Amino acid sequence: xxNKALFTFALVALLPLSxxxxxxxxxxxxxxxxxxxxxxMGVHFRDAQLGWAVGSGGTVLKTLNGGQKWKKLASGxxxxxxxxxxxxxxxxxxxxxNGTIRSSLDGGxxxxxxxxDSPVPLYGLSFVSSQEGWIVGGNGTIxxxxxxxxxxxxxxxxxxxxxxxxxxxxxxxxxxxGAVGTVLATEDGGATWVAQKTQGSVxxxxxxxxxxxxxxxxxxxxxxxxxxxxxxxxxxxxxxCSRTCTRLTDLLRIRFTDPxxxxxxxxxxxxxxxxxxxxxxxxQGALANVSLFGLSFPNSLHGxxxxxxxxxxxxxxxx
Numbered sequence: 001x002x003n004k005a006l007f008t009f010a011l012v013a014l015l016p017l018s019x020x021x022x023x024x025x026x027x028x029x030x031x032x033x034x035x036x037x038x039x040x041m042g043v044h045f046r047d048a049q050l051g052w053a054v055g056s057g058g059t060v061l062k063t064l065n066g067g068q069k070w071k072k073l074a075s076g077x078x079x080x081x082x083x084x085x086x087x088x089x090x091x092x093x094x095x096x097x098n099g100t101i102r103s104s105l106d107g108g109x110x111x112x113x114x115x116x117d118s119p120v121p122l123y124g125l126s127f128v129s130s131q132e133g134w135i136v137g138g139n140g141t142i143x144x145x146x147x148x149x150x151x152x153x154x155x156x157x158x159x160x161x162x163x164x165x166x167x168x169x170x171x172x173x174x175x176x177x178g179a180v181g182t183v184l185a186t187e188d189g190g191a192t193w194v195a196q197k198t199q200g201s202v203x204x205x206x207x208x209x210x211x212x213x214x215x216x217x218x219x220x221x222x223x224x225x226x227x228x229x230x231x232x233x234x235x236x237x238x239x240x241c242s243r244t245c246t247r248l249t250d251l252l253r254i255r256f257t258d259p260x261x262x263x264x265x266x267x268x269x270x271x272x273x274x275x276x277x278x279x280x281x282x283x284q285g286a287l288a289n290v291s292l293f294g295l296s297f298p299n300s301l302h303g304x305x306x307x308x309x310x311x312x313x314x315x316x317x318x319x
Contacts, residue, residue, distance in 0.1 A: 026318040027273070029287050031311065032067040040306035042083040043294035044092075048302045052108055053294065053312060054081035054094050062108050067304060067314050076102060076111045082123050083294075091130045093149065095122040101135065103149050114149040124165035126174065134190060136163035136176050144190050155190040165206045175231060177204035177217050185231045198225045198234040210256045216278065218251035218264060226278060239272065239281060253295035255303070263315075265292040265305045271315075287313045 034040070038056040045051035053061040053070070058077040061070045075081065079097040086092035092104045094111065099119040102111040120138035127133030135143040135152070140159040143152040157163070163178035176184045176193070181204065183196040198204070202223040209215035217225050222239035241248055250267035257263075264272040269286035290308035297303040303315040 027284065028316045028318070030314045030316070031288065032070065032314055034061060034070045034310040034312050035072065036061070036310040038310055039293070039308045040310060040312060041081065041293045043296050043304050043306035043312065044084045044086060045296045045298040045302070045304055046086055046089060047298045050089060051296065051298075051304060052084045052086065052092065053304075053306050054084040054096070055306070055310075056080045058096075060084070060094060060108060060111075066302070067312060070312070073108050074111075076113070082121070083125055085125050085127060085133075087127050087130050091148070093125060093127070093133070093135075095125055095135055095137075097121050099137075101143075101149060101152070114152065116143060116152050117154075121162075124163065124176070126166045126168045128168050128171045132171060134166050134168060134174060134176075136166045136178070138162045140178075142166070142176060142184075142190060142193065155193065157184060157193050158195065159184065164204065167207050167209055169209045169212055173212055173230075175207050175209065175215065175217075177207045177219075179203045183207075183217060183225075183231065183234065196231045196234065199236055205251070206253050208254045208256055208262075210259045214259065214277075216254050216256075216262070218254045218266075220250040222248040222251060224251060224254075224264075237278065250291075252291070252293050253305075255295050255297050257297045257300040257303075261300060263295065263297065263303060265295050265307075267291045269307070269311075271305070287315070 040055035081096035101114040122137035140157040168174035204219040225234040269288035271284040292307035294306035
């Protein structure tokens with residue numbers, strides 16, 4: 001699990017934040033029965049029906065009906081799993097502690113180990129096809145495959161900071177983020193990674209670009225940075241406390257469903273929503289009484305968040 005000792009940083013500039021009373025009236029949320037109490041670090045949905053979640057103790061869950069029923073799958077490992085990604089109904093990967101990478105060719109029914117040289121914890125992954133992908137983790141680790149994970153090669157990150165998330169928006173252009181304000185960018189598929197400045201040393205937990213120019217990173221104590229030029233410049237959009245909060249919320253995952261509509265989840269189950277490209281973020285209140293580490297939106301109407309104590313929450317937006 002991410003070390004809570006990392007969740008410290010000094011507040012800088014502030015972004016307008018609406019109060020809980022402004023929460024979306026067309027949003028409904030429902031906690032789903034998962035049959036487990038372990039922390040679910042990652043969740044991924046291919047569409048509004050098919051999804052997976054992973055967590056502590058090698059836990060892998062799968063649903064075929066939008067989470068009405070979750071089934072536990074045998075993962076072949078007992079380590080903490082931190083993330084899951086499927087590029088289609090069959091081809092997927094789970095990652096986690098001790099350099100764990102396991103792949104599936106049958107939708108998660110069976111998993112095969114993929115070996116790397118270093119037992120570092122692995123946190124984030126991004127694939128642009130069933131063959132090419134990247135994984136990031138501790139000690140500045142960046143791994144790359146062009147054969148579906150049969151072979152993984154190290155890419156030079158030029159940092160020893162833990163990297164928690166990575167996103168490739170094209171096979172050439174990607175961004176990775178992590179501890180001590182680390183933001184790395186590549187325009188050549190990871191052959192070279194260049195550090196970008198964010199004006200702070202906050203720990204960053206997630207990154208999401210909606211196009212090659214426009215992206216967001218989020219982190220501890222409300223940290224948020226925004227770019228409109230591919231990361232050449234990052235603008236501080238840190239979320240302030242609302243009238244009801246006693247301390248700043250750690251922001252753990254961010255996703256946009258279109259250039260205007262975005263979601264953030266984080267510590268203590270808090271969620272935020274924007275419909276104006278991030279100019280304002282509306283506090284949705286707590287989706288659950290636990291921290292939420294995973295977030296997936298297969299479309300603009302359905303999303304899922306996962307977290308502590310086996311929590312999975314379904315977010316549904318009405319028309």
